[in-house]
Amino acid sequence: MSTTAERDRAPKQDRSRATRQRLLEAAVACLAEHGWAGSTVSVVAERAGVSRGAAQHHFPTREDLFTAAVEYVAEERSTALRDLFPHGAADRRALLRALVDLYTGPLFRAALQLWVAASNEEQLRGRVTELEARVGRETHRIAVDLLGADESRPGVRETVQGFLDMARGLGLANLLTDDTARRERVVSQWAALLDGALG
Amino acid sequence: MSTTAERDRAPKQDRSRATRQRLLEAAVACLAEHGWAGSTVSVVAERAGVSRGAAQHHFPTREDLFTAAVEYVAEERSTALRDLFPHGAADRRALLRALVDLYTGPLFRAALQLWVAASNEEQLRGRVTELEARVGRETHRIAVDLLGADESRPGVRETVQGFLDMARGLGLANLLTDDTARRERVVSQWAALLDGALG
Numbered sequence: 314m315s316t317t318a319e320r321d322r323a324p325k326q327d328r329s330r331a332t333r334q335r336l337l338e339a340a341v342a343c344l345a346e347h348g349w350a351g352s353t354v355s356v357v358a359e360r361a362g363v364s365r366g367a368a369q370h371h372f373p374t375r376e377d378l379f380t381a382a383v384e385y386v387a388e389e390r391s392t393a394l395r396d397l398f399p400h401g402a403a404d405r406r407a408l409l410r411a412l413v414d415l416y417t418g419p420l421f422r423a424a425l426q427l428w429v430a431a432s433n434e435e436q437l438r439g440r441v442t443e444l445e446a447r448v449g450r451e452t453h454r455i456a457v458d459l460l461g462a463d464e465s466r467p468g469v470r471e472t473v474q475g476f477l478d479m480a481r482g483l484g485l486a487n488l489l490t491d492d493t494a495r496r497e498r499v500v501s502q503w504a505a506l507l508d509g510a511l512g
Numbered sequence: 513m514s515t516t517a518e519r520d521r522a523p524k525q526d527r528s529r530a531t532r533q534r535l536l537e538a539a540v541a542c543l544a545e546h547g548w549a550g551s552t553v554s555v556v557a558e559r560a561g562v563s564r565g566a567a568q569h570h571f572p573t574r575e576d577l578f579t580a581a582v583e584y585v586a587e588e589r590s591t592a593l594r595d596l597f598p599h600g601a602a603d604r605r606a607l608l609r610a611l612v613d614l615y616t617g618p619l620f621r622a623a624l625q626l627w628v629a630a631s632n633e634e635q636l637r638g639r640v641t642e643l644e645a646r647v648g649r650e651t652h653r654i655a656v657d658l659l660g661a662d663e664s665r666p667g668v669r670e671t672v673q674g675f676l677d678m679a680r681g682l683g684l685a686n687l688l689t690d691d692t693a694r695r696e697r698v699v700s701q702w703a704a705l706l707d708g709a710l711g
Contacts, residue, residue: 433547471701482680502670
């Protein structure tokens with residue numbers, strides 16, 4: 314039995330969730346384009362078409378907004394990646410390419426801006442360190458699952474980790490120039506080497 | 513036959529070179545510690561114990577100073593690496609570790625700050641893009657020489673490139689936390705993979 318009050322509450326919660334989501338997506342885009350120095354709650358609120366007050370209701374501080382944004386988009390991307398290969402990866406090369414793609418788009422640019430800002434700003438450092446550890450563990454888990462890698466075998470864990478480090482380095486190489494052509498060749502070659510190493 | 517003027521000139525040139533070098537080293541340290549936003553010519557001049565006017569005599573703009581600084585330190589490190597393995601690398605694993613070390617110290621931190629700033633600042637972008645391409649090519653050349661890698665064989669070039677991309681990713685992973693223990697394991701494992709791939 315639902316009262317009028319309960320019926321009103323549901324759409325209000327939906328609207329609140331939609332506002333939150335718009336803010337998070339605007340925050341990632343803003344960070345990727347303008348860096349930490351150019352990313353304030355006001356700029357993001359305007360981009361999202363939300364009042365500054367509403368933005369601050371959802372995220373009391375600038376640090377809250379931007380760490381939540383990177384985490385939210387990282388989760389979205391993890392889910393998308395799992396959906397792309399629901400039964401693991403029959404084509405390992407396609408999967409490795411998809412993993413590398415996690416590091417070449419706006420999410421990685423945004424995370425990188427936050428990461429580098431955190432290296433110089435004490436109030437960001439602890440939170441970003443914790444966030445990166447969480448996102449890193451989740452990406453590693455997805456990679457191991459989708460690759461069907463057996464981490465009980467010596468070296469397998471480090472092989473996968475090294476590949477993700479390589480993906481991060483490739484993301485960095487794509488920051489100022491379009492590195493797509495070189496990246497394709499590197500990923501193809503290392504996919505072949507990994508195939509041998511993972512069996 | 514040397515005149516008095518010539519004898520005077522030599523020490524003056526030495527002093528000028530020493531001043532320049534102090535400025536460049538201070539600039540890299542400053543960039544690594546405080547990021548681009550906290551790095552101005554004045555801050556660097558003070559750190560180097562040089563007057564602001566003298567600093568501007570050597571480097572008319574902030575962009576001149578910091579791009580020259582990253583380039584200078586990169587060259588110093590390349591020379592040091594070649595000196596470390598004058599006859600190529602008998603111990604390939606030691607060499608790979610030394611290559612990865614290029615990406616985990618203050619030079620990489622400084623370069624990363626400049627790189628990320630360049631992604632948001634038009635007046636830096638062109639110069640940093642060109643600088644990174646030059647430093648990247650030189651690092652690749654050193655890696656190929658010291659590894660004794662035969663790039664005429666298919667895949668060898670991309671194998672080495674991928675390893676350097678991994679090294680860059682490992683540098684990023686070391687930015688906020690001390691990642692030494694994990695990095696050692698990853699590099700050991702990837703050194704074994706490279707050994708197999710390079711023959």
